[in-house]
Amino acid sequence: MKNLLYIITIFLFAACGASTKTLKPVSQAYEVTEDKQVLDLIAPYKAQFEAEMSEVVGVTAYELLKQKPEGKLNNFLADAVLQACQNLNKNPIDFCVLNYGGIRLPALPEGNISKSMIYELLPFDNYMVVLNMTPEMLQQLFDHIVAKGAGWPISKQVHFKLDSVNQQASNIKINNEDIGSKQNYQVLMPDYIANGGDDCRMLKSIPQHNLNILIRDAMLSYLKINKDTIAPNLEKRMYYE
DSSP, rough: OOEEEEEEEOOOOOOTTBBBOOOOOEEEEEEEOOOOHHHHHHHHHHHHHHHTTTEEEESSSEEEEEEEESOOOHHHHHHHHHHHHGGGSSSSOOOEOOGGGGGGSSEOEEEEEHHHHHHSSSSOOEEEEEEEEOHHHHHHHHHHHTTTTTTOBBBBTTTEEEEETTEEEEEEETTTEEETTOOEEEEEEHHHHHGGGGGGGGGGTTTTEEEEHHHHHHHHHHHOOOOHHBOOOOOOOOEEE
């Protein structure tokens, strides 16, 4: 039982010649009681929802931290989302990049990972899209990541050096080849950044292929298929020298 205070303010204007009457605000305290019938009605659905969200969907070998310039949680997310989406695109996807701010937990704990943790980790309803990008476009994106302080999850196909002074990415390798070895790259990312979010205005004009899967659902899809213990490593995907 909770006491809630409702303040009801009523202004009454009654035209009677030139006179106007105003009723002053009146405050009343109301008691709100729980409706047992309603509680009984929703109880089965509540129990079902709580059971579903507490389901263990993965197991980590150790704590996975969100870090800059590179983190084990960052690496795991990019690799997992890429693997889940790879077969949804007509052409092979070269790599995946996510934005640092889209990761909403500082870490995943060692041991069991529940579905509710994945919802907390990736709470936004962002769809995964593929952009066809030239080497020049990629250089702009990587330079932007450097300017943002690095840390953006990027899949294992990509490695580059961070020059924080000049805010540039250098020594860029994609699938162990220098950037520019291909004319175009198929890049997987959330529609949030593809639409210019996180100051990625350079991406807004690039056509998108929407894979119609949310980033959270891609992660859950990966975990449903891959039952191995989660144990990502740091691999100098982004590094200072």
